[in-house]
Amino acid sequence: MTERGQAKYDDTRTSAIDLDPGSQPVAKAPSGLDPRHARAVPEAVDPHAHPTTDFRTDLERLRFSPYFSRLSAVTQVVPQASVGPVIHNRLTHSIKVTSVARAIAVGLQADTGPAGNILRSLGGCDPIVVQAAASAHDLGHPPFGHLGERVLDRVARERLGLPEGFEGNAQTFRILTELDTHGAAQPGLNLTSAVRAAVLKYPWTRLEWRDNFTDLPPSERPRGVGDVSPTGAHKFSTYSLHANEVATVRAAYPAIGAWQQTVECQVMDIADDIAYSIHDLDDFYRAGVLQQASVSAELRTWLREQSLFARMPLADLAARPRDPGNSLELLRRRTASRDAWIADDDAFRAAVERVNEELVDDLLSVPFDGGIATERALSAFIRSWLDRFQRAIVVDPAPNVRSGHVQLERQAWHDVIVLKFVHARFVLDNPDLATAQRGQARIVESLVVGLDEWLTDRDDAARAPRRLIESAEAATESYLQLRADNPEVLSGPTDDASMRRRGRGRAVIDYVATLTDAQAISVAGSIRGIG
Incomplete structure (x- = not known):
């Protein structure tokens, strides 16, 4: 391990261990302003206003943002056209995450015992900050959900000269701090440090996990890093362009370790997992995507023959993942390997x-038939699981690097991973969706290639969309400034031509990522001369 890697690792593992549960180490700026309320550009403050007014202002800025409104036309998992208006989109998902997160935060904030003292010593758990983070957490998702995210990442790295590629969480932070607008004085929404820090689910850049810490085993890496590949971390919450701002906002939380989320971010993240594992099942049941026979075969076979699966060679399981029970056993083994801090075979079963x-x-x-009986059954199922998870929140003063100070207790944690397994195994990998997804992938790729070619067309570049041209100019300036200030964070060639290419590429990615599903289809067709 590099010296730098060891230092960061040690800092992360010990940062909370010696906290005095009754202490309140909230740093104050020289002016006396709580640094959690600081904005990138200072604004006039009413001295008589309640401190949470700043956070309410942030929440309203987010709710009135066009990037937030756009989420109503972006796929969550199942495309809207597949089953009608009942299906969740990214907006309804975000609203439900906000509701779950607020309920958890209110309970934690009201805790006057040791757990509450620990959280206050870490910077607090303001329900309004949590709501703002939950509202913002999916702003960076591109058209067609996670499929669009994967395609944009690949073409950004392979076609546009962007070593950091694309990641929805990093795009969210970019939107909040640069792409969105609030007045004419500064880029971004100029949110408080608390809210900006609360959206950093993976508070690192992609490349720092490619260039450092590669000798750490997966069990000692933060959740989201995964198997470090030549491209870097799998999940990350900031591009290098915004790494300095991330460091600034996290400095408002001195008791939070280098790889840890703030408490408010942890609550948002847990709420996202809960909504993802429960509310999305609502869609799958209504759409008829989840078939009882196939799900039952997987779960029952594993339960019946658990000891046999435990003895099977890993290679045999991996070679036939669709055989009933094999994928579930692979999940059990992966969980035990990477999350030994909490994994338990009895809890898994x-x-x-x-x-x-x-x-x-x-x-x-x-089967769901739209009748009152099935609606009531679905509602009862969701309410039962939601209540169970919201009662299962615990506080850990010295969490494992793959967890957080706020977490689900052991059994609920296993419940979530099994529900998410059903989601992944029987929906995301559903062959019936493959045809549509292949077409959607082609749409996203053709958009990126077509817009990049337009910007490099000497005869026609000036007629490209004004927002795209201006974005390319701004992104190029940002990369040139980054080269001047922090050249060490840039990977690959850094000559002027390369910086212009990066600026153009980042602008193309920004443009495509802000389209709705329908807009992506329309613009792709127009560029190709179809329709």
Whole structure:
């Protein structure tokens, strides 16, 4: 491990261990302003206003943002056209995450015991900050959900000369701090440090996990880093362009370790997991995507033959992941390997049994028909699981590097990963969606290539969309400034031509990532001369 890597690792593992639960180490700026309320550009402050007014202002700025409104036309998982208006989109998902997060935050803020003292010593858990972070957490998602994210990342690296590629969480921070607008004085929404810090689910850049810490085993890497590849971390919350701003906002939370989220971010992240694992099942049940027979075969086979699966060679399991029970056993082994700090075989089996009983035997036993009975059954299922998860929040003063100070207790944690497994195994990998997804991938790639070619067309570049041209100019200036200030964070060639290429590429990615699904289809067709 590099010396720098060891220093950061040690800092992360010990940062919270010696906290005095009753202390309140909230630093104050020289002016006396709580640094959590600081904005990138100072604004006039009413001296008589309540401190949370700043956070309410942030929440309203987010809710009135066109980037927030756009989420109503962006796919969550199942495309809107597949089943009608009942399907969640990114906006309805964000609203539900906000609701779950607020409920958790209110309970934590009201805690007057040791757990509450620990959280206050870490910077606090303001429900309004949590709501703002939950509202903002998916702003960076491109058209067609996670599929669009993967395609944009690949073409950004392979076609546009952007070593950092694309990541929805990093794009969210870029929107909040640069792309969105609030007045004419500064780029971005000029949010408080607290809210900006609360959206940093993965507070590092992609390339720092490619160039450092590569000798750390996966079990000692933060959640989201995964297997470090030549491209760097799998998940990250900032591009190098904004790394200095990330360092500034995180400095308002001196008790939070280098790889840890703020408390408010942890609450948002847990709420996102809960909504993802429960509310998305609402869509899959309504759409008929989840078939009882296939889900039952997977879960029941593993439960019946757990000891046999435990003895099977890993290569045999990996070679036949669609054989009933194999994928679930692969999940159990991966969980035990990477999350030994909490993984437990008994809890894993209990989670499989619970999901099998309440999802497969109860809910999926009656196909959704739109009638009152099935609506009530679905509502009862969601409410039961939601209540269970919201009661399962615990506080850890010295969390594992793959967890946070706020976390789900052991059994609930296993319940979530099994529910998310059902989601991934029987929806995301559903062959019936493959045809549409392949077409969507081609749309995203053709958009990137077509817009990049337009900007480099000497005869026609001036007629490209004005927003795209201005964005390319601004991004190029940002890269040139980064080269002047922090050249060490730039990977690859850094001559002027390369900086212009990066600026143009980042602008193209920004442009495509802000389209709705329908806009992406329309613009792609127009560029190709179709329709």
